[in-house]
Amino acid sequence: MFNSVYFLIIMIFSCLICLFFVIFNLYYNERYLSCICASNICVVLSILLLVLYKAANEHWILKGITSVVFCCGILLSTSAILVLMKVKLKPSYFLVILGFLIVDFFCYPFCIGISVFLHKIILVLVSLIVAIMFFHSRSKSVLAKLLLCNNIILAIIQWIFAGIFYSKGPTYFFWDNVAYIIHNFITSTIFVCITIQESKAYYAQRVDELKGEIVLGQKQLQESYEKNELRSSIFADLSHELKTPINVIYSNIQLFEKCMSEDSTGIAESDKYLKSMQKNCYRLIKLVNNIIDMNKIESGYMKLEVKNYNIIPFIEDMVMSINAFAMQKQINVIFDTEIEELIIACDMDKVEKIVFNLLSNAIKYTPEGGEVLVYISYDTNDICIMVQDTGEGIPEELHEAIFGRFIQNKGELHQKYNSSGIGLALVKSLAELQQGRIWIDKEYKKGCKMIFSLPRIVLDHMEPILYNNMGYSEYNIEFI
Known part of the structure; x- marks a missing residue:
């Protein structure tokens, strides 16, 4: 074979x-x-x-x-x-x-x-x-x-x-x-x-x-482009925020010097220039402090000092303190509450910053003759502090984004005041730092209604602080 x-x-x-x-x-x-x-x-x-x-x-x-x-x-x-x-x-x-x-x-x-x-x-x-x-x-x-x-x-x-x-x-x-x-x-x-x-x-x-990588790359490129545009806008807004009070201060210094060189009438008139300079200094301090606080939170250096507080009188004092400044714009500020006393554990310094920022925005963006309402409610788990105004409001599409850093509303009043977009981002960060949250009521259409909540937690073996002995100056209020 x-x-x-x-x-x-x-x-x-x-x-x-x-x-x-x-x-x-x-x-x-x-x-x-x-x-x-x-x-x-x-x-x-x-x-x-x-x-x-x-x-x-x-x-x-x-x-x-x-x-x-x-x-x-x-x-x-x-x-x-x-x-x-x-x-x-x-x-x-x-x-x-x-x-x-x-x-x-x-x-x-x-x-x-x-x-x-x-x-x-x-x-x-x-x-x-x-x-x-x-x-x-x-x-x-x-x-x-x-x-x-x-x-x-x-x-x-x-x-x-x-x-x-x-x-x-x-x-x-x-x-x-x-x-x-x-x-x-x-x-x-x-x-x-x-x-x-x-x-x-x-x-x-x-x-x-x-x-997928190309789509992701295009998305990242678009995001990078948007971030660059946002960064440019931020620098422009911050430059404006810093430049405006500096220019006012410098102009008032020149006017103050001129008044001081004149007779007693000029000296008496110089007081209003000093107040203008002081107010713009507060404005600069507010902006710088907000930026510093945001950086502290992002880098993890912001620490809480939690104590038991009877929070109701503290909030009421803040509202009453800011009312005098609201009257300058003929805005009526109303305070109301469901309960007269409520002990919770919180960092009152951070709560003050949140409330003052919300009140400052409400008064700033409410036209003359408007109204701002601060209302405190509670349930088993949380206490809610509502700040409601009769201003131009915030568009619904910005209700979530407005709490982002450097996000700004483009409304008429917001354009007039040219906000830096830091305040609400800081408020949200400070709220979350205390296990709280903040949101906008979408049902309210007559202006803007912001609600800030904190959990009802009490620290054991710690005496509560019942009354607020602090006085609030224009600097504390950080009101513009």
Whole structure:
């Protein structure tokens, strides 16, 4: 049955296939493809060894080596599936395989029955089981079905040859090798298809990821552009906020100097210039303090000094103190409460800053003859301080954003006063620092209604501070 022409054709065909898979593996560089390359090299080696075996008058050593190479090829083909399935084999398994190959090497020349049982029955059965595992792990894909069918056909052919070997001896050795070559070629082709399929899926995923990164990059670029615009606007507004009182102070200094150089009438008139300078100094101090407080909160340096307070008289005193300044604009400030006394744990300094900022904004943006209402309500969990005005209000689309840093309303009165946009951001941060919150009532349409809440918590073993003994100056109120 041995024909040199057949072997030459098969040899050339096997070498070309082996070269193709080696090049393919160099391009994709996958471990399971390396196993397939090694399996194809075993194909070429088994053919060469078979030729040498015939040329050397069927020497027993070449016969055993050929059998071992044959087994290695099937083992490598099976290993490729295991590597693709990411199955890790224990070192003891490799010792078993080594023992298997040694036994097969010595049995094939001298005890053909054991050798056939080893590398046709057991080895092909293992290959078939691994193909079934792959079939289930790949969700029964077309390629998994092809690989399973290929291994089933190989098992049937090898077991047929095993029966022939037992009955007629190794006369069909050549065709047995041809069956192995065809099987290995089909297996290798299936693995190439799997590689191409997974590469397409990988590159499709990478394209989606890159598209996502491009969208994200465009979004970040847009955000960066908006931030740069906001930064420019902030610097312009802060420059205006700082420059305006400085210009007023400088002008008043010049007028003050002129009055001082004149008679007693000028000296008497200089008092109003001093008050204007003082007011604008307060304005600068307020802006600088707000910026410092915001930076302290963001950097985590703002500390709370929590004590038990009867919060109602404190809030009432703040409202009454600011009322005198509101009267300058003919704005009526009203204070009302559901309860006369309520002890809670809070940092009163931070609460004062919140209330004064809310009152300052309410009075600033309420036209002459308007009204500002401060109302205190409570429930089981929280106390709520509401500041309601009859000004132009805040557009609904800005109800959430207005508490952001440097966010400004573009209404007519807001344009007139040209706020820096720090106050409400500071208020929100100070509220959250005390586990409180602040929001705008969307139902109120006659102006703006802001509600600030604090949790009703009382510190144990601490006497409450019941009354406010502090007086509030224009500086404390930070009113503009």
